[in-house]
Amino acid sequence: MVSYSELPNPAHNTGDAPTQLELKLRRKARINSALRYTVLAVIGLIMVYPLIWLVGASFKTNSEMFSSPGFWPSEPTVQGYIDGWKTSTPYTFGHFFLNSLWIIIPKTIGTAISCTLVAYGFARFDFPGKNILFATVIATLLLPNVVTRIPQYLLFRDIGWLDSFLPLWVPSAMAGDAFFVFMVIQFLRAIPRDMEEAARVDGATTLQTLIFIVVPMLMPALISVCLFQFMWTMNDFLGPLIYISSVEKYPVSLALKLSIDTTEAFAWNQILAMSVLALTPSLVVFFMAQKYFIEGISTGGVKG
Amino acid sequence: MGGDSKYLGLWYVSPYIIGLLLFTAFPFLASFYLSFTDYDLLSTPEWVGMKNYEKLFTRDRTFDKSLKVTLIYVFTTVPLKLVFALFIAVVLNYRLKAINLFRTAYYVPSILGGSIAIAVLWRYIFADTGLVNMGLALFGVEPINWFGDPNTALFTITLLRCWQFGSAMVIFLAALQSVDKSLYEAAAIDGAGQWQIFRYITLPLITPVIFFNLIMQTVQAFQEFNGPYIITEGGPLKSTYLLPLYIYDEAFKSFDMGYASAIAWVLFVIIMVLTLIAFWSSKKWVYYAGDKRS
Numbered sequence: 001m002v003s004y005s006e007l008p009n010p011a012h013n014t015g016d017a018p019t020q021l022e023l024k025l026r027r028k029a030r031i032n033s034a035l036r037y038t039v040l041a042v043i044g045l046i047m048v049y050p051l052i053w054l055v056g057a058s059f060k061t062n063s064e065m066f067s068s069p070g071f072w073p074s075e076p077t078v079q080g081y082i083d084g085w086k087t088s089t090p091y092t093f094g095h096f097f098l099n100s101l102w103i104i105i106p107k108t109i110g111t112a113i114s115c116t117l118v119a120y121g122f123a124r125f126d127f128p129g130k131n132i133l134f135a136t137v138i139a140t141l142l143l144p145n146v147v148t149r150i151p152q153y154l155l156f157r158d159i160g161w162l163d164s165f166l167p168l169w170v171p172s173a174m175a176g177d178a179f180f181v182f183m184v185i186q187f188l189r190a191i192p193r194d195m196e197e198a199a200r201v202d203g204a205t206t207l208q209t210l211i212f213i214v215v216p217m218l219m220p221a222l223i224s225v226c227l228f229q230f231m232w233t234m235n236d237f238l239g240p241l242i243y244i245s246s247v248e249k250y251p252v253s254l255a256l257k258l259s260i261d262t263t264e265a266f267a268w269n270q271i272l273a274m275s276v277l278a279l280t281p282s283l284v285v286f287f288m289a290q291k292y293f294i295e296g297i298s299t300g301g302v303k304g
Numbered sequence: 305m306g307g308d309s310k311y312l313g314l315w316y317v318s319p320y321i322i323g324l325l326l327f328t329a330f331p332f333l334a335s336f337y338l339s340f341t342d343y344d345l346l347s348t349p350e351w352v353g354m355k356n357y358e359k360l361f362t363r364d365r366t367f368d369k370s371l372k373v374t375l376i377y378v379f380t381t382v383p384l385k386l387v388f389a390l391f392i393a394v395v396l397n398y399r400l401k402a403i404n405l406f407r408t409a410y411y412v413p414s415i416l417g418g419s420i421a422i423a424v425l426w427r428y429i430f431a432d433t434g435l436v437n438m439g440l441a442l443f444g445v446e447p448i449n450w451f452g453d454p455n456t457a458l459f460t461i462t463l464l465r466c467w468q469f470g471s472a473m474v475i476f477l478a479a480l481q482s483v484d485k486s487l488y489e490a491a492a493i494d495g496a497g498q499w500q501i502f503r504y505i506t507l508p509l510i511t512p513v514i515f516f517n518l519i520m521q522t523v524q525a526f527q528e529f530n531g532p533y534i535i536t537e538g539g540p541l542k543s544t545y546l547l548p549l550y551i552y553d554e555a556f557k558s559f560d561m562g563y564a565s566a567i568a569w570v571l572f573v574i575i576m577v578l579t580l581i582a583f584w585s586s587k588k589w590v591y592y593a594g595d596k597r598s
Binding site: 032033036037039040043044047048050051053054057065066067068069114117118120121122124125126127128129130133136137140142143144145146147148149150151152153154155170171173174175176181206231232234235237238242252253256257260268271272274275276278279282283286290293294 | 310312313314316321322330331395406409410415429431435467474523527529534552555561569
């Protein structure tokens with residue numbers, strides 16, 4: 001909303017002492033901003049506290065966990081981490097982390113490459129059927145996955161891809177995530193074409209232009225795409241739940257669900273400790289690159 | 305670009321075309337076909353006409369319950385989340401020194417919120433002796449049996465999704481920051497109060513992003529799966545048994561692919577009808593800058 005301090009302040013122009021009205025307005029602005037800070041701080045604390053509590057609780061003993069709302073453990077212990085890491089399966093939690101990584105990396109690379117090619121095609125060329133095809137990008141953006149999931153499963157079953165990572169990799173590597181395609185197209189449309197045209201005049205092919213001119217300029221958008229795909233794949237639960245059946249291939253999300261189902265009812269600290277670990281990669285990536293997240297959301301969103 | 309074959313662009317979008325046909329268009333049509341069949345994965349799909357739909361709408365009490373719960377969930381979660389996101393964005397949109405710090409703190413839950421680990425955390429903080437009840441006890445409130453009571457269980461999932469208001473907020477905030485400041489000054493000089501300025505200047509100018517958020521959040525909310533699957537497991541008394549959970553159980557536990565497809569199509573049609581209503585009504589309330597309509 002409007003702030004009074006943004007209004008032109010005649011006192012600065014004339015050097016006169018501030019009038020009664022100005023003093024009143026300034027006091028109002030101070031109260032206003034104090035009020036905003038208070039609201040933001042209280043809500044912020046309530047929002048972040050569950051996460052802080054989670055970290056603290058993962059170092060608590062099981063008996064302490066449900067006895068006080070404080071987050072600081074009275075007798076810190078890493079037993080939860082040690083026991084949780086072993087899991088109830090023949091594999092350690094590290095194994096599940098590697099599985100997650102092995103799902104994420106090819107999927108993210110495939111997404112970045114396919115989105116770049118497709119966005120370049122849409123943003124820089126005219127071809128028959130372009131408008132209809134672009135309309136399908138928007139339609140897919142709104143299409144609920146729930147309606148395509150069963151036949152997709154049947155398709156992957158028939159070509160023998162069940163219990164492999166292929167159903168998780170391949171659709172994304174074919175620019176299947178409309179959100180990312182849309183985001184890169186929007187970003188590319190905002191980039192002037194001068195450099196590309198100069199390169200074409202100098203005899204570069206479109207592919208060379210794409211690789212040497214467009215991709216470097218697209219980097220911020222591509223980093224956003226990769227970061228979001230990393231997060232979403234790390235969090236993805238339903239995909240692996242449907243396609244991955246052997247425990248050996250479980251990603252972290254399935255392993256966590258398994259640990260809830262198989263751990264004895266009293267071993268809460270193990271589960272919370274593994275939850276902390278499961279969240280850590282996303283948190284680290286977010287704090288290293290939060291600028292790209294905020295920009296990514298704003299490009300994909302506002303211009304929509 | 306001049307001189308290139310007019311099919312050159314098609315080569316670049318060809319991965320998308322193949323993916324669209326194989327993984328979206330074909331499954332989309334196939335699920336429509338399957339919804340008229342009886343298919344248990346072992347034999348071939350057997351055409352049964354309207355039987356699945358007839359059962360859904362006349363004899364399936366679980367579907368009635370699940371549909372009702374889904375609608376309640378969507379129509380509480382989406383407005384709560386959006387109003388909250390807009391409120392925080394408005395409060396943040398002020399020349400505060402710590403704006404980036406707050407924006408980050410508020411955004412973290414939406415980054416993590418989809419994770420199973422957060423659903424696990426939710427199970428613990430809403431447990432009988434969990435964090436929430438311990439916190440309420442500090443204010444003298446009796447502990448609430450969140451997961452045991454059909455009236456409160458769904459609300460824990462609503463709260464989880466509202467907790468993730470960050471991405472909607474970031475979109476609102478970007479829109480608020482792009483509003484021309486001179487409009488505010490002009491209105492303030494004309495004697496408009498803060499609420500009037502918000503109601504008659506800010507709100508109309510950000511209707512495009514309100515519309516965008518509304519559509520995206522609604523489509524997403526109708527597909528909520530992780531929350532009820534992990535936190536409440538659909539219970540108690542199916543009070544959190546959202547349609548995506550029912551579809552999953554029918555398809556991948558009962559292996560009744562035809563019936564599950566029929567439920568999926570009903571869900572799809574509901575989402576589509578609501579989206580179309582939103583698009584149609586947007587002509588009346590969404591204001592695009594540069595548009596001549598008053």
